[in-house]
Each structure stands twice: as structure tokens, then as C-alpha cells.
Amino acid sequence: MTDFQTDLALISDAAKAAGELAMRHFRQDPKVWWKEGNSPVSEADYAVDDLLKKILLEARPGYGWLSEEMQHADLRDVGSDRFFVVDPIDGTRAFLRGEDTWCVSVAVVENGRPVAGVIAATALGEHFEVSADTPTRLNGVVCAVSSPGPADALRLAVPDSMRKRLQEAGGDTVLLEKAVPSLAYRLALVAAGRIDGTLVRPRANDWDIAAADLLIERAGGLLSDRHGDASLYRSHGKRHGLLVASSLGAQDRVRRLAAVIPDRTEEI
Structure with missing residues (x-):
């Protein structure tokens, strides 16, 4: 071991x-x-x-x-x-x-x-x-992340504050699931393939995402910022910007949708 x-x-x-x-x-x-x-x-x-x-x-x-x-x-x-x-x-x-x-x-x-x-x-x-x-x-x-095809609608669970923007941006290419109040659990659902992806509002803390980050990575996905870079964690803690979680194959599609979400929480 x-x-x-x-x-x-x-x-x-x-x-x-x-x-x-x-x-x-x-x-x-x-x-x-x-x-x-x-x-x-x-x-x-x-x-x-x-x-x-x-x-x-x-x-x-x-x-x-x-x-x-x-x-x-x-x-x-x-x-x-x-x-x-x-x-x-x-x-x-x-x-x-x-x-x-x-x-x-x-x-x-x-x-x-x-x-x-x-x-x-x-x-x-x-x-x-x-x-x-x-x-x-x-x-x-x-378990593993989902593998939606390029023509499949993406099943996303997002905070209620993002739903209208994403629905307008994605139209029929997005299926918005019921909101999940626990961020860590919502990310775990990505790792288990129950949803195709999620967006995380800016200002998430290390303790909200660290465990789920590895769950997603080892299940074949990625939790990253809007540019595709993975998060780094420090023992004094930090807050993160907008984050995107999905399978590797769906990352580009989810990041394009994320473009309609501002970086400031008060605007979401």
C-alpha cells in the first residue's frame, strides 16, 4: 500500500x-x-x-x-x-x-x-x-465521468443564479438539472457520471473543492478555471475564480458556456 x-x-x-x-x-x-x-x-x-x-x-x-x-x-x-x-x-x-x-x-x-x-x-x-x-x-x-457525444445536450447542475444565462446561451444544447446545494457533492456527481458537468461560482474555498477535484481527475475529468488550468491549494487557504468541471471531452463545450458568466459574484 x-x-x-x-x-x-x-x-x-x-x-x-x-x-x-x-x-x-x-x-x-x-x-x-x-x-x-x-x-x-x-x-x-x-x-x-x-x-x-x-x-x-x-x-x-x-x-x-x-x-x-x-x-x-x-x-x-x-x-x-x-x-x-x-x-x-x-x-x-x-x-x-x-x-x-x-x-x-x-x-x-x-x-x-x-x-x-x-x-x-x-x-x-x-x-x-x-x-x-x-x-x-x-x-x-x-466510477467514471460521463462521455456525452458532440451532438448530445449537456446535463449540467449549476447554481440558480446562473440558470437563466446558461439557458439563453446554450438553448437546446443544455439540460439544466435540479440545483444541488452542496458544492462538494455536486462535483462528486460529475465524477460519478450522473451529470455531465457543472460551473462553480467565483470565491469557492479550498475546503469546498479539494477532495472533489481529485475524484473528478481520477474519474477521467477535470476541474479547472475558465482557461483550463487546474487549481493549486495552499495550507493558508485561498478563494478561486469561476471553475468548470466536466469530462475531458466536454471541457471545451462547458468552458464556452462559462464565457457568459462574469467573474464577480455580485453580478451572478
Whole structure:
């Protein structure tokens, strides 16, 4: 077993435990606070974050740590060769509404790129996992991105704010699926071939996308900026511009559609 696979086994078990803990708070009216930017965070988010930090850093004390629930003052480049990137509950709003489209997202990053990743959509009974030297798997079964033909309409799931622009730009060449509130889970659907692609609004954070990035790559696709360049990740975190995810064969088509989407979130 390689180092990447050993790390994958660790984060896979940790994500399963985290998902089980989240389920104990799910639909139980957890206490909620509001962060900067009017974003909710619940006692479930904090509990899951604490559990993951305990499990992962006890097992890998030399690794760095980047989590959505870190205080801004604690975000720094730790200079570690490898670090964890964690979103304890991606899709907190859906979680608080009692909807099941939320997930636990955990990645290991080395030299700016993810080398192991897990997305545990526990309420749906779906567990995605991958390492840099294994294929993407969903519940243990290898999966791959879709392969739409050049004449096939693209099945895209996008934020509601983008739907009108994309429908006008794509017409009959685009089939817009129901919006998915968890970004990490939406990207996982690309890796599993359930949708052909998606666009990600500007200002997504590392913890939103790192695990799914590797899921898509190893499933035969690409998560990139509008120019086709892959993302790099740092232990102090960063926000990304508009991102495009699809199979390699559909990238050009999806990037052309992305041209109608501005780079400023307030314009979307």
C-alpha cells in the first residue's frame, strides 16, 4: 500500500465516523450561529470538525490543517509537505433544512494538489473515495465521468443564479438539472457520471473543492478555471475564480458556456 493509499484509508474511516456523528444532529434542531457573510454554522459543524481534527492530527501530527471552521487569524502557511483540507459539513443550509444533500469532505494535499480525497454523503448512503494512484470509487465500485457525444445536450447542475444565462446561451444544447446545494457533492456527481458537468461560482474555498477535484481527475475529468488550468491549494487557504468541471471531452463545450458568466459574484 502506498503512502497515498494509507492516507486514504485514514481519511475514509475518519469521514465515516464524522458522517455518523453528523447524523446524530441531523433533523434534531441543532444550535446555529451566523458567521461573517451571513453564513450559518451549527453545533454539528463544530462537533464534526473537532472529531476530524482529533482523529487525523493524532494519526498524522506532522501534517498541516485547513478547515472551514478555523478562525481567520489561524489561517497560515504551515510549511508542511502535506496537510488536511476539511469541510466538516458541506451544505450546512441543506443540513439545517433537513435535506439529505450534504456531505463531509476531507482531502490530503501535497505540493499544491490533492493526493487523497473522500466525500461522505452519509444521509444518502454514498461514500466517494480516491487517491492519486487509485481510481475513483463510489461505495467501493469504480466510477467514471460521463462521455456525452458532440451532438448530445449537456446535463449540467449549476447554481440558480446562473440558470437563466446558461439557458439563453446554450438553448437546446443544455439540460439544466435540479440545483444541488452542496458544492462538494455536486462535483462528486460529475465524477460519478450522473451529470455531465457543472460551473462553480467565483470565491469557492479550498475546503469546498479539494477532495472533489481529485475524484473528478481520477474519474477521467477535470476541474479547472475558465482557461483550463487546474487549481493549486495552499495550507493558508485561498478563494478561486469561476471553475468548470466536466469530462475531458466536454471541457471545451462547458468552458464556452462559462464565457457568459462574469467573474464577480455580485453580478451572478
